[in-house]
Amino acid sequence: MTLSFDNFNALEAHEKFKQLNISKFSLDEIDRILKTKYKAKEMDSDLFSELHQDPFFNPSFLTKCYLIDDQSVLENLYNKEEKITHNEFKESYGTLTTKIDHSNPEERNHAASQGTLLYIIFQSEDGKYLSPFISTYGPCEKIMFEFMVFKGIDPSKCVLGDMDYKLYLFSLVSAGYIKI
Template sequence: MIENMDLKIEELYKKYLKLSMPNKYLLSDVEDILINEYLAKSLDEKEMDFLVDLQEINKYDKCFIIDKDEILNNLFTEQEKREFVSLKELNKQFPLDPDKSTKSEVKYTRIQEGEYLVIFLGVDSEDYLKDIKLIGNSEKLFDRLIVLMGIDREDCNLENREFHDYLRSLSNLGYLKAD
């Protein structure tokens, strides 16, 4: 199995070498993509800081929310949609008590049910995307964020597991199609 996986990674790597796309993206480019393609809205990180460990909140510079049904529907896989339906049914059986639930609990439940996604972005000293945190389930959006975060050229080698993840994300998004 490992041998087969290594072979697939090598195939993806060969296709990657033929690509001419940036390896890293500036925060301004990522913001444009999120706002224009996903109709994301910028939020103050403090509004959603309950979703992030207090020790790591300072590494994020921007926060976005995606909450448009049509966009979300396109971002979720069929498996994710089924899981949301199951979770909503379960939550109906055991609903949150409005008198005892915090705003944070209600928001987090809505995220778990697929009503919106929250994205935290951090940048390096040159304003390139460096850190991402996606709250909510969307393989498609996670892959897109991995590609937008990119990888340093010197880390583009087959021994690097992060590069494998980057190649898989490129492949999942269709950038590394068969010749």
């Protein structure tokens, strides 16, 4: 059975979470995880000038940008629906096979839409921990769950029945931090 938010065992995840010592992750920890677990490469965030048009983007915050382009990592990262979307995009718009010019937004978006790379962009107000702004070029549910884990949760919300806590537990399971 496929794991879904409605059918996963929150009580079992809660019990396992209590045994872990997980809090919000520092930027250094996030950097290490992205580079080791996902073979991500840090990129210059100035390449993404279009971010300044996003109302949630704050140019005064530290901005970090990573690229995942290892095909074996991406193959394991994308879920079935995301892979179908990538294939439909390639059927409609063709496959970009040339080396990507990362400064070209059209090429970046095409490559991300066909699933051959994934950009992750996030910000930090204090230079230590994640701020709310997180963006990906190319949808990737697993990365979004990973970042929910990175952000952590307020300990006062760690109560069964709290929907934020349930989502956090689901993210821990979906990102592989808790096995149930």
